[in-house]
Amino acid sequence: MSDGTIPSYDPQTIEARRQHAWHEQGAFRTPDIAGDRPRKYIKPSAPFTSGNIHIGHVRSYSIGDAYARFCRARGEEVLFAFGFDSFGLPAELGAIAGKESPSAWVDRCAQHMIGQLRRLGFSFDWERTFMSSDAVMYRWSQWLFLTLLDAGLVYRGTGSVDWCDTCQTTLATIQVENGTCWRCHDPVRLIQRPQWYLRISAYVEENDRRLSELAASGMWDENALASQRFVLGRVDGVELDLCAEDGATLTVFTPHSGALELARFVAISPKHPEVERWAGDAEVHERLEELRSGGLERSAREADAMPLIDTGRTLSSPTGGDPLPVIVSPMVDGRFGATAVLGIPEHDRTDAVIAERLLAPARVFQTPPDQPAPEGSTASQTVPSRAAVRYRANDFTISRQRSWGTPIPIVYCEKCGTAPVPREQLPVILPLDVKPTGAGNPLAERADFVETTCPECGGSARRETDTLDCHFDALWLWIPVCVPSREREQTLEHILALEDLRAWLPSERVVAGSDSGNFVFDQRTVTKALRDIGPLEFLEDGEPFAGCLFHEMVISDGRKMSKHLGNVVDPDELIERHGADTIRLAVLYAARPQRSLNWSDSAVQRCRRFLKQLWDYSQARFALDSAAATESGGANGSSAEAEQTATEMGADKTEHLRKRLEQWCETAVEKITEDLGELEMHSAVRNVMRLFDRIRDYEKRVIAKRGSLCAEDREALIAALAMLARVLIPFAPHIAEELLIASLPPGTSEIDTSWPAGELVSR
């Protein structure tokens, strides 16, 4: 810029220029695993193909991208890529609304979202992006289904689903509005239907154990750990074996080990393996069957309406008091899983309600709640108790009566019964021209899909027409980005044997919203299963993610954003007005990741101003510098002469200021580095801004001291600004790189984007 004109800050232009350059250079292509530098797979969340990137995505990916760019700058090899979660109900509903096929719908949505993400300048490796609804990808689901089926971790059971008689279809929970169908508003009922289940219960104990290891590693933030603990639902207590009149025993659990004498009843889950033994009477059994087949009415899901069956039987009290009535109720499941528990009204509100409802008060409350227990009952504990643990996390259904999902690779043959599709026949292709209407499952009406031959006897058979819930797809979605795209179409056996998986897994860090707790939990579970089965045996602790950050959501006016409230922030509009760098910086600056971000314009304005000031200031100093450089080349410029004098007169007068500037730069880089390592992005951004203030302060002080900058002063200033640009790259990459380019001395073209160590080096 030796002509002296200073380009004004125009985000649209410079961002387009940088993005074009990155694209040309293939700047974010995943490095080959041949190298021996440290590797990090940074896992962003897999977005639903909803159609638009919202501000929550911007936050999530800005955090992940800052971390990814930081790691690259430090010389690490980074895999930063994701696949779209493109199956499932939202897409199906979107397609119905848009009157197009789901596959067309998700393709269109994904293309648009990719465009938005590119415009934001995120450093994803786009070559590895995929859609879970592509046949080459959903065969992973089918393979996983069969693998888990073989291992006994997928099983067929009977469960209740919401059903609309008018529309002749099963409904997802979100399609039920106040107990009525979302389309016809007729009442919905729960029906009994065979479903496929995932047995996560087999691994809850190990998940629990590993969780403390993850906590000890320091790589999991508190939010993420808390969510894992919550999903696990661990309850510590004691269990004891109680005797019935006929000598039969039942193991019961209670979290209130110190209040056994207050027990007033025993509740058994309808899912308890021995429940039949306790509900043996014909009449009681009939009611149990009724409970099972009718499911639970939506209105009956609170303690005062929860179904209860009095079995008429009793068990001895653990402390020698009155015998305890035995009831069966699903209220047990939600809190302790499929088990039997002591009902202790004094310690548990639900128990109190149940006791009041079901049992004759005279029988139950022989001891008034506030009185001490009667003599003898505490003293003579007759039943020994032992420490025990229960988990709320439970097996869940993975099949859906929907047409936009992975076909379940199962056929039903009259002769052979249920037969899995052999792996070499995968994938079972989902017809793409299916048009869901919301009534019934159109897949079931497609003869060309349903009619098939039995893989075992060759006779005629029909396919399973339920599909897998997209939650099941999420179990493996984090794996395929580790596979080079050229290998993607290979057999899964080949892919699973690739060194790439061993090189990239476990993921160094997953960065996702705090609502991902269930996904992560189930991914952790399945990883352990695949370790034991074989394909992921190299993950010894069965943990797919070494580290995890769950950030909170973006809210507005103190509440969740929703169209209804009219407080939705549109990223496109913001980008158009302020540019991607400003928006990215603003979402990082406005709150630390673990806290919900209350959207405000002031953060945007602050960041825009910061970037503009940084731009103007830096460009002016760079221009001045190169002007001085050219002039001092000439023999007799008057300003060069003046500078000569200044140098002779006062270079050492400002040496302490240059020293201090260097100190400032060092500590700033130190702090920013530490912040980034801990993903404390908002603190890092603040420190970047503070560094800018200090650089300007330095210049002011030098001028106050001597009236102008000597060559050494200027050189230090330029070096500091260049360093500032380098540490800004993770947060506002476009402007940062443009400034670095502008800082280059004439004749140089290669910018140094590596992470600074801290000391100011003159160019």
Place this chain on the structure above:
RNA sequence: GCACCAGUACCUUAAGCGGUGAAAGGGCCGGACUUAAAAUCCGGUGAUCCGGGUUCGAGCCCCGGCUGGUGCACCA
């Protein structure tokens, strides 16, 4: 109802282990520049939800309350 999180100026956020006079930005007011407005620059303005406790010392730790948010209620 239960669980978790949060409450700092008019607004949005800061304040490593408890440690000077609680820090920024926006807003607002005044000034500079401008025919005027916007933008930009300079200056000014002002706060720890309530009640207890621990401590030499509390925005930070403990207990209780109030307010707001999020999650959960057999649900993936």
